[in-house]
Amino acid sequence: MREAPLVTSLYTFSGVRILAAAGVVLLLARGLFLPASFLIAVLMVLISCRLWANYGLHKLDTSREAQMVRLFPGDKKSFPVLIRNKKLLPVALEVWQSFPEGLDVTTPDQKNGGPDGRCMAFLGKYSEVFLTFCIMGLSRGCYMIPPGRVISKDLLGLFSREQAFGRSMEILVYPALLDMDDRDLPQHYLIGNIRSERPFMPDPTRITSLRDYTPDTPARLIHWKASARHGKLLAKVLEHTADLRLCITLDGDNFTTSGNSLEKALSVAATMAVWADRKKVPFGLLTNVSQCGRAGPVSVPVGSGPSQVRLALEALARAKLPVALPFGELLRQEARLMPWGTTIISIRGENPAGTLSGDGVRIEMKSS
Amino acid sequence: MSNQLSKLKENVSRVLIGKMDVLDLMLTGLIARGHILIEDVPGVGKTLMARAISASCHMGFRRLQCTPDLMPTDVTGFFTYDKKDGAFTFRPGPVMTNILLVDEINRAVPRTQSSLLESMEERQATVDGQTFPLPSPFMVMATQNPIEMEGTFPLPEAQLDRFLLKVDMGYPTANEEEEIILTHGKNTAFSDIEGVVSEKDILFWQEEAAEIFVHPSLTTYMIALARASREHPAVEIGASPRGSLALFRASKALAFIRGRSYVIPDDIKHLAPFALAHRLLLRREERYRGNTGLAVVTDILSGTPVPVEDDWK
Numbered sequence: 069m070r071e072a073p074l075v076t077s078l079y080t081f082s083g084v085r086i087l088a089a090a091g092v093v094l095l096l097a098r099g100l101f102l103p104a105s106f107l108i109a110v111l112m113v114l115i116s117c118r119l120w121a122n123y124g125l126h127k128l129d130t131s132r133e134a135q136m137v138r139l140f141p142g143d144k145k146s147f148p149v150l151i152r153n154k155k156l157l158p159v160a161l162e163v164w165q166s167f168p169e170g171l172d173v174t175t176p177d178q179k180n181g182g183p184d185g186r187c188m189a190f191l192g193k194y195s196e197v198f199l200t201f202c203i204m205g206l207s208r209g210c211y212m213i214p215p216g217r218v219i220s221k222d223l224l225g226l227f228s229r230e231q232a233f234g235r236s237m238e239i240l241v242y243p244a245l246l247d248m249d250d251r252d253l254p255q256h257y258l259i260g261n262i263r264s265e266r267p268f269m270p271d272p273t274r275i276t277s278l279r280d281y282t283p284d285t286p287a288r289l290i291h292w293k294a295s296a297r298h299g300k301l302l303a304k305v306l307e308h309t310a311d312l313r314l315c316i317t318l319d320g321d322n323f324t325t326s327g328n329s330l331e332k333a334l335s336v337a338a339t340m341a342v343w344a345d346r347k348k349v350p351f352g353l354l355t356n357v358s359q360c361g362r363a364g365p366v367s368v369p370v371g372s373g374p375s376q377v378r379l380a381l382e383a384l385a386r387a388k389l390p391v392a393l394p395f396g397e398l399l400r401q402e403a404r405l406m407p408w409g410t411t412i413i414s415i416r417g418e419n420p421a422g423t424l425s426g427d428g429v430r431i432e433m434k435s436s
Numbered sequence: 437m438s439n440q441l442s443k444l445k446e447n448v449s450r451v452l453i454g455k456m457d458v459l460d461l462m463l464t465g466l467i468a469r470g471h472i473l474i475e476d477v478p479g480v481g482k483t484l485m486a487r488a489i490s491a492s493c494h495m496g497f498r499r500l501q502c503t504p505d506l507m508p509t510d511v512t513g514f515f516t517y518d519k520k521d522g523a524f525t526f527r528p529g530p531v532m533t534n535i536l537l538v539d540e541i542n543r544a545v546p547r548t549q550s551s552l553l554e555s556m557e558e559r560q561a562t563v564d565g566q567t568f569p570l571p572s573p574f575m576v577m578a579t580q581n582p583i584e585m586e587g588t589f590p591l592p593e594a595q596l597d598r599f600l601l602k603v604d605m606g607y608p609t610a611n612e613e614e615e616i617i618l619t620h621g622k623n624t625a626f627s628d629i630e631g632v633v634s635e636k637d638i639l640f641w642q643e644e645a646a647e648i649f650v651h652p653s654l655t656t657y658m659i660a661l662a663r664a665s666r667e668h669p670a671v672e673i674g675a676s677p678r679g680s681l682a683l684f685r686a687s688k689a690l691a692f693i694r695g696r697s698y699v700i701p702d703d704i705k706h707l708a709p710f711a712l713a714h715r716l717l718l719r720r721e722e723r724y725r726g727n728t729g730l731a732v733v734t735d736i737l738s739g740t741p742v743p744v745e746d747d748w749k
Contacts, residue, residue, distance in 0.1 A: 138725045242724070275505060276545060297515050297524070298564075346720070374590070377724050 085114060117222035121229050124159040124220025128152070130233035132165075132216060137239045138382065139205035147203050149216060149233075151189060152196040160223065161189045163199055165216040170209050171239065174202040205241035208331060210360035210386045213237050238361065240385040243331065243338040270306035277305045313350045313370050313410040316340050316380075317399070320357035320391040322417030333415050334384050340413060341380040348372065351380075352410075354402055356395045359386040365398055370407055441641070441693065443632045447492045450628045452485050453619060454612035460693055461603050461710055462489055462577070466638065467645045468689035470600025470682065471556050471576040473541075473591075473714065478581055480605040483539055486577040490535040493638060494631040496571060498530035499537045502544035504589075508551030512561040513568075526563065531555045534571055534635065538578040542588045549595055552576065556598040573638045593673070593717060600682045601707070602714035641692065648688040649698040653743035657701065658683045661708055664736045665716055670727050673717040683711045701742045709733045 088111050095104035129152040137145055153159055164186045167173045175187045189197050215232040222228075278294055281301035294302045318337050323330040337353065344351035352370035359366060366383040368376070392398075441463070448459055462485065465472040474482040490497040500511065513529030530536060531552070541549060555561050559570045578599070580591070596602070608616060658680050666674030687703045694703070713729035 136726070140721070140725075143725075273505065275507070277547060296517050299517075342720075342724070374723060378726055381724055 085111065085118075088114070113224075114226065117224055118227045120157070120159075120222045121220050121227035123155075123157055124161070125218070125229050125231045126157075127154040128159065128161075128218070128220075128231070129154060130216070130218050130231070132234040133237070136237060137203070138242065138378070138385075139203075139239065140242050141205050141207060141244045144202055144204045145239075147201040149199045149201070150196060151191065151199065151218065153191040154194065156193045158190070158192045160221050161191065162219040162221060162228075163187055163189055163216065164219065165201060166214055167201075167203065168211045168213070170205075170207050170241070171211055172204040172206050174204075175199075203239065205239070208241050208243045208334065208385055211239040211241070212361075213239060240382055242381040242385050243334040245342055246335050246339045272304075272306060274307035275304045276307050278302045279305055313352075313407055314340075314344050314413060315352045315354055315370055315406060315410045316344075316413045316415065317353075317395075318355035318357070318387075318415045319395040319417070320355055320387075320389060321395050323357075323389060329417050330389065333417060334387055336415050338381055338384050341377055341384075345372075345377040351376065352406070353380045353383060354398065355383075355387065356391045356393055356398045357387045357389060358392040359383065360388050362386060365392040367398075367402055369405065370410060440633055440637055444489075444492050447629060447632045448485070448488045451488050451619070452481060453615045454608050455481065455485065455605065458485065458603055458605055459489075460690070461601055461707075462486075463693055464686050464689045464707070465577075465600050466573070466575055467641050467692060468600055468682075468685040469573065469575075469642055470685065471578070471598060473596070473599040473602045474577065474579045474605060475582050475602060476605040480607060482579040482605055483537070485605070486535075486537045486579065488629055489577070490537065491629040492632050493535065494634045495534035495573070495638070497535045497537070498533040499539060500530045501539050502541050502548070504543060504545055506544045506548045508548050509563070511548060511551045512555070512563050515564055526566070526568070528568070529561070531561050532568065532570060534573055534575070536574075536576050538576055540580060541578040542580040542591060544589065546589050546592060549589065549591060553595060553598060573635065573642060593715075596714050597676055597678055599714065600686055601710040603710055645689045645692040648691050648696075650684065650688060651698070651743070654687075654699055654701060654704060655684065657740070657743050658687070658704055660740050661704070661712065661733075661736055664740055665712060665732065668732055668736060670718055670722040670732050671716050672719045675712045675715045679712050679715045683707060686711050705737055705742070708737055712736075 088107060092104050092107045092111065095101075095107060130149065132149040133147060137147075139145055147165075149163060149165065151161065151163065187199060189199060191197055214236055215234045217230055217232055219228050219230045272288075275291075278291055279302065281290060281295075281303045285303045289303045289306070291302050291304050316337050318333055320330075323333065337355070341351060341353060350370050350372035353366060353368040355366045357366065358364075366387060368379050368383055444463070445456070445459060449456065452459065462472055464470075466489070474486065476482055487499075500506075509529065511529050511531050513527050513532065515524040516527050517523075518525045538552070555570060555574075556576055559572070559574050561568050561570065576599075581588075607613075661683070662675040662677070662680035664674075665671055665679075668674065683704060686707045687699045690703045690707060691697070691699045709730055713733045716729040716732055718727055718729065718732065
């Protein structure tokens, strides 16, 4: 928390008040009691105003949400700021919370507040007020919300003091999700239309269950111990060596500027990530674009955990040009870590006729 | 009785530095006849805590290290053919014990995980059509890592619902970490653990805790929390009646541990995140936005009126 006086008027400077006090002394010395009384009254008002502004921030608790906020475009989120006055002295406050462009902000009281996140609050003794800003994500991006400011003022507006509250926090607006049905991407090809040269093989070390033996079952699959226990032949059911896995890649080299086509490509990547999550298909995300607030390119390893989509959407929300490194280099680095049998979905910034959407995005699929 | 409970805590704290709040939750699970799921990153003392509690109790203890090739019969036991007698004899699995430590439960395949369902809920195991009752007290302490790795199988909702509480260990403070290094640096710390309570003590505590008084307004409060979880906009499937029952039993056990003969609203508020959060299935979009079961329960707690003393009259 920092406190800083604001220069709001001539009376903010202590020299002016010292001069006025000297004037009072001078007038009294010359026997001019009426002007001296007037000047004393003015001085008293000034001192009272200054004290009020100064002590306005004493025992004043201000808190606001500190966790990262994640939104889809069009989502609304309330952003409450709690101000608690823990003293007898009532205070007049101006609360100012700036928000970056790209967010639509509604202040707690539109009558008193402005579009820049500024609003007034008057707190009586030992009272509190909740100021709730309503934020709506307009476009994809990573938005940094700076600490808010609370400014204590006197009734005449002559003095004011300022105090910062809260810490910088991020608001991530995810790429818009597309309706898969609207795309001309054939969904039955989404997992790749090129057959792997190496078929999935049952893994003899991964026994999933037992079943009754049938004459066409190889003898090596008979579970002898279980067969002895049950008094009949039982065969092992094996898991396969490879599972279906996707890696969504986006080549940022194809996008020269952060234009509409990049946004569409990011939306396509986000849509595919959500699709894979719904189908319970393990997936990863790889793109060479740089990230807002993070170093290096985007690399979400292939997985199917509950937080996988969130990680992918967060990375896509942070994505920005220029690229962090050439796509080929990134692919070479990451290919070593990629599980065998991963199907790569490549999203590129080309626009040949009859492709995915006509939005400047092209999708290719290959099995590794 | 509180003296023996203190002894148990003191004994465990010889190897488990800090984490007394987590230990209270573990004992709550034991006294409430429930099962505990401990989830956290590797190396924070999940297994150590479970081992220390079991070593402090003079009871049967078995450990099951879960792997993808672990079969249901490896848990429940199986019949084996005895050539001498010419008959099948039952070889009990590790589930036939008082305290079962299921380490890294999410590494077992779903069918092996499901083989624990009957044991956890009905305290019996059925093998080849024959049902075997489990010893009493019976408690499953399962551990799992939250990090998604190759070869892990997330617990299904039905399995999660069987756990009375889900506990996160959390990292130790700097001072605690220093003490951990000093204590465990010698590699002999675990040998200091001795059995201080018996099976009978635990059963007695369980009976005593069951008699703890819960005011009807508090029962209504617990039901309100469970119902609110079903109506919350972020939740797809809310807490089941088993969830509110778990909260009821756990509150009684916590009141007993805290030396009271009655439950207070603070017991419920303290336990609700541990008893309810893991039972909630959030909407997909909420998961994508980073919302969690814990945040939803916190939200529900702040929005549900707490019974005040006037309601008690």
